Amino acid sequence: MTHIMVLGAGYTGMMAAIRVAVKTRRQGVRVTLVNASPRFTERLRMHQTAAGQRLTCHSIEKVIAGTGITFLRDRVTGLDPGRHEVTLQSGRVARFDKLIYALGTVTDRSTPGxxxxxxxxxxxxxxxxxxxxxxxxxxxxxxxxxxxxxxxxxxxxxxxxxxxxxxxxxxxxxxxxxxxxxxxxxxxxxxxxxxxxxxxxxxxxxxxxxxxxxxxxxxxxxxxxxxTAGTTGLPLARESGLAVDGRGRVVVDATLRSVSHPDVYAVGDAAAVRQSYGVIHGTCQSGIPTALHAADVIAARLRGGRARPFRFGYFHQPLSLGRGDAVIQFTRNDDSPRRAYLTGRWAIVYKEAVTRSPLPGMALLKRGLVPARAFRVSNG
Ligand SMILES: Cc1cc2nc3c(=O)[nH]c(=O)nc-3n(C[C@H](O)[C@H](O)[C@H](O)COP(=O)(O)OP(=O)(O)OC[C@H]3O[C@@H](n4cnc5c(N)ncnc54)[C@H](O)[C@@H]3O)c2cc1C
Structure with missing residues (x-):
């Protein structure tokens, strides 16, 4: 039985785990999702939490219920991609056949204090x-x-x-x-x-x-x-021997596979994904498509099929300005601004719809009805 481990249950780890579990249902595959906390953190709403708003707490186990995914609440403390092993804070060592690395980033603390x-x-x-x-x-x-x-x-x-x-x-x-x-x-x-x-x-x-x-x-x-002045990949990736870029993100090829370790895939903020216009920067907008694509590539390769290259173009920069205002800047594929932008009430509605969308997206994904392109407005 092939064992696929997904490290990190943020937006991209959740999406990748659900997608790969659904896609490989009849292929004798076991999927394990590891996350440090049992809570699915809506990172897009962290500034709301910081401002004192009481938000719904979503449990990872509830979100993935019915998919057959095993959830491990544990912190990843070590990774040996050559030996296909993950070490967890509990002392457990887990073996994988394929790994999806979705641990996001942490704040760059290089400024003193x-x-x-x-x-x-x-x-x-x-x-x-x-x-x-x-x-x-x-x-x-x-x-x-x-x-x-x-x-x-x-x-x-x-x-x-x-x-x-x-x-x-x-x-x-x-x-x-x-x-x-x-x-x-x-x-x-x-x-x-x-x-x-x-x-x-x-x-x-x-x-x-x-x-x-x-x-x-x-x-x-x-x-x-x-x-909030900058993020960097977790030291774990570099220390494990995975090829990383200057910001500690895992360098991947066009199919989102690590360039140094072919059984490891990286998605979301943790991955350095190159497109024709440059390396994409960390957003949900780009991260969720990488998660779905990596899951599809793994499923295709397990079936002996062909893996397609990942292509992505940005569409918008949604920005809340407190609860009473927002602005949405529409963009070209390379994230440079177009002339069009939206403000005021419609921008608030738009921004909230974007922020809310990942959880219903996961529910749809569980039912296996959603094509990956539904999460991608632009293919670059
Ligand atoms: C305030 C704020 C507003 C934002 N607004 C937007 C927006 O409007 N639009 C947009 O597209 N993007 C926005 N972003 C960026 C967006 O949140 C990220 O791009 C997105 O969360 C990346 O998802 P991810 O799954 O790659 O990483 P994350 O969401 O960071 O998930 C990583 C997961 O890994 C877990 N983890 C980390 N280390 C370990 C470990 N050692 N062991 C086990 N588990 C671990 C974490 O607990 C977490 O669950 C915003 C970010 C912030 C902070």
Whole structure:
């Protein structure tokens, strides 16, 4: 019996496990899914958790019920892709025939003080700790470092939920730089309306217990600091001997198979997937198609069939601006902005539909009725 192990039950690990289990149902295959927590974390909603919203808790076991997948609640502490072995925190060593590596990324903590003094979004508990810290503040300053989409979503959500606090966004470049001029101007106006102080061109040198130090010596007082300025692959991948890129992501070929270990596939944020326009960056938009594709490739190869190359093009950049506003930037395949963008009420509805879609998607996937292309708006 072929044993397929899927490491990580985020959006992509869940999708890959369900897909491969359904596709190989009659092929004598056993699928095991490993995740550190029993909860399916909706990472897309972490900024909502951080702002104190009570969200539904989804159990991984309930989501995969009926698929025949075995769920192991355990932390992966070691991987030996040559010997086909995974070591778990419980002390257990599991053997696999095929592996789907879907462990996502963690916050890049290379800036001094981030590990000790900043909040990060590495897991659900981290977002809850941030929410608790914010709730305890009756006055003071909250600093969000990172002007990418996660930083902007977080700073607007926090400013909306805690109007009595001073909220500062530190961004190395212009915030929401990936958006077109008009959508970005809309984002800046929304932040202004929420009273957020935006510091573009700010280079953080160090995070201190009660401040953030900028290059040039300026200190910005900070009662609570959230760090969203970059992610990196888990050290586990590099330490295991898998070929990784400069950001620690597993380098894969056109069929999403590790270039160094042919029985290992990598998907989602954890994978460095090259397309004609460059290496795709971590989003659900791109990650879910990689998960389904890897599952289909494994199923096809087990049947002795041909594996098709993965092709993907971006479609949009959906961005919430608190609960009362949003902007959707439509994009070209390479994620560069088109002229079209959506704001206000329809953008809120659109963003919520996108955020909500993975769980119903998994339910449909379990029934085996969904073609992989249904999750992919563009084939690049
Ligand atoms: C606040 C925020 C907003 C976002 N908004 C958007 C958006 O609007 N659109 C979009 O496309 N993307 C968005 N993203 C990015 C998106 O969330 C990620 O691209 C997506 O979660 C990647 O999915 P994944 O399955 O690859 O990794 P993850 O979702 O990170 O899942 C990894 C899983 O592996 C588990 N794990 C990690 N290490 C171990 C270990 N050692 N042992 C066992 N289990 C482990 C984790 O617990 C987790 O369940 C957002 C991210 C954040 C933080």
């Amino acid at each position: 981030v590990s000790e003094h900043a909040h990060v979004y590495d897991d659900h508990d981290g977002a809850v700790r941030l929410a608790d810290a914010l709730n305890r503040l009756t006055e003071g300053t909250v600093v969000v470092a990172g002007g990418g989409l996660t930083g902007v979503e977080s700073v607007t959500e926090i400013a909306e939920a805690h109007p009595h606090l001073r909220v500062v966004l530190l961004s190395r470049g212009t915030p929401a730089a990936m958006m077109g001029d008009s959508a970005r101007a809309y984002v800046l106006r929304a932040m202004d309306r929420l009273g957020i102080e935006v510091r573009a061109g700010a280079e953080v040198e160090k995070v201190l217990p009660d401040a953030v130090a900028l290059a040039g010596g300026e200190l910005i007082e900070s009662s609570v600091t959230l760090w």
